[in-house]
Amino acid sequence: MAAMSSDKILIVDDDRNLLELVKMRLEAANYDVATALKEEDAIEAVKKQVFDLSIIDLQLIHRDGISLMEELHLINPEMSVIILTAHGSIESAVEAMKKGAYNYLTKPFDPRDLLLQIQKALENRKLASEVKRLKGLLEERYSFDNIVAKSDKMKRVLEVVSRIAGTDSTVYILGESGTGKEMIAKAVHLASARKDKEFVAINCVVISETLLESELFGHEKGAFTGAVRTTKGLFTQAHEGTLFLDEIGDMPLSIQPKLLRVLQDRQFYPIGGERPTDVDVRVIVATKKDLEEEVKKGLFREDLYYRIHVIPIHLPPLRERKEDIPHLIEQFLRKFAEPMKKDVKGVTPPAMQKLMLHDWPGNVRELENTIEYAMAMTQKDVIDEDLVLQTKLTSQEPRTISLQEASAMSQEALKPLKEARDAFEKSYLVHLLQLSEGNVSQAAKLAGKYRADFYDLLKKHDLKVDDFKKAK
Ligand SMILES: Nc1ncnc2c1ncn2[C@@H]1O[C@H](COP(=O)(O)OP(=O)(O)OP(=O)(O)O)[C@@H](O)[C@H]1O
Ligand SMILES: [Mg+2]
Structure with a gap:
């Protein structure tokens, strides 16, 4: 029969008799007990085994119990500590509790008191870790909270996200424009252990080759004309966090080998730099085009494709998951209520029908814009059919103007x-x-x-x- 795992306790005291006595008592109460006469032995023991609780004498020979406790907490921060004090010196006992001891006992103590304190400390510890676990669960849920996923297709996407978030593998997100690629990339980041570090996003389309390379990897002063000072790149900025490379298919061929190298070696050379920089970055890429085609056409390196195509996530277009539409609408009505200071309750049945029948070439972003517009325009607390999908705004994906277009425009009409x-x-x-x-x-x-x-x-x-x- 498998033995029930019992709580592990370490007793540290320079009084050999007391040590033996307490050990016997605790073993009789079914605890798994280790002892240490000297400070170094205590440190060794805590390095080797995970103790649930430690009982430490405040007046040890070589150092005080408080500093030993602090050192042990650097190894095992979650170990509960009960302090033993010989002279009833309340002051240092209080000091010990401030620094993380659970409680203290004054020698000589009633063994029953000790057992009671141990029991309380262990219960408290379990409660604390349960609270932490629940909090973790809540946070995990929170990062998915604003993501609508009622359709089976989207449910499967979120399932993959939660399963792979904790790994460091590269994620490859494929989807038409406006399907939620960036949102999913952020969700992966937020559900990972990297969530408190940076999520850095860059679009590989908008900028020139040199600029993109320097943005990503940084440069040394004087590396090229205009490089007036040394600049850290986004890879460095995203250290221990996540780097999101949007529109990876548009990354110039000249930069691709450098990206391949970072992914392989976790190391790169800033432009003009002599020494490599080490980084720990989780990379997520997104693309609208099927990169396999680009590889065949020689526009994208095959080796890089296989490096980034580790965990593919395909975001289905909205027209293939129309059951999400009503929930997305609700989500957006909620989202804009506060900034617009408007409480719109819903859309009328004819409006809903129109929205359901539409093909959504611009996907979720188009739906979001449609609702935002209708909310801004409506004078009632519902949205009528004449406010949605008027020909002016529809069937054409809402566009942003590219840099080239913008500069062409400004030249023409200067x-x-x-x-x-x-x-x-x-x-x-x-x-x-x-x-x-x-x-x-x-x-x-x-x-x-x-x-x-x-x-x-x-x-x-x-x-x-x-x-x-x-x-x-
Ligand atoms: N499932 C969803 N639930 C809630 N909001 C969503 C969902 N999918 C997308 N959105 C919203 O739609 C908008 C567009 O999403 P996002 O920017 O992530 O798409 P994208 O695929 O990166 O678009 P593009 O290809 O244009 O860069 C965002 O405001 C996002 O919050
Ligand atoms: Mg995007």
């Missing part, structure tokens, strides 16, 4: 600042009035302006509210 600002202001006002159909209070609210100031703006640009009211 006006003096004041003129440009006025032009922008006017078109902004026109847009607001169109959206609100000439409702000034609503338009002013959306613009974050007082009504009076808003009227001043309209006057400045010679805009007439009536022009925007719908013909009855």
